[in-house]
Amino acid sequence: MEAWNHVFKSRWGGVVATLKEYDARSLEAEAIWGVDARAVTQPLSECVSTLYAAIESYLDDVASEGDIFRADRDFAKKVRSEVFASRSSADNELNKRIASAMDALADFARPHLRHG
Incomplete structure (x- = not known):
């Protein structure tokens, strides 16, 4: 448990910093x-x-x-897919949602950006 906590805490630190910046830019x-x-x-x-x-x-x-996962195999499969899927996993639902969100952001921002 300690090892997993360390791994996720280390990785999540960058996400938190980026999310703060994202939230500020969103506002x-x-x-x-x-x-x-x-x-x-x-x-x-x-x-x-x-x-x-x-x-x-x-x-x-x-x-x-x-x-917890033994009691609900479908939940276990969903959680593992969200936590451990590679970015290139095209059949992962969370990856699809992220890609869709990124596309919507790009489509929204494009007309507002100045070129040249």
């Missing part, structure tokens, strides 16, 4: 471009929350010595 975008900006920034934040919840669930299962 700036909303102030500049209106409430429509929130609609396109929120889905990525929700994906981060989903990932965090999955990590917490995984660690809870480790702490319970596997009892």
